[in-house]
Amino acid sequence: xxxxxxxxxxxxxxxxxxxxxxxxxxxxxxxxxxxxxxxxxxxxxxxxxxxxxxxxxxx
Numbered sequence: 001x002x003x004x005x006x007x008x009x010x011x012x013x014x015x016x017x018x019x020x021x022x023x024x025x026x027x028x029x030x031x032x033x034x035x036x037x038x039x040x041x042x043x044x045x046x047x048x049x050x051x052x053x054x055x056x057x058x059x
Contacts, residue, residue, distance in 0.1 A: 007043050
């Protein structure tokens with residue numbers, strides 16, 4: 001399991017960032033509200049790749 005609890009810190013939080021990696025409220029598509037946006041998903045993918053490399057699951 002990859003712990004991504006810190007993935008959205010460092011200037012990418014929802015409420016206090018000019019470049020959030022998490023969606024705010026999206027009235028027309030509520031299922032996307034408070035979930036990662038494209039940049040957030042990119043960071044999650046990078047974190048997963050880093051983890052898989054660290055355990056030798058990728059080369």
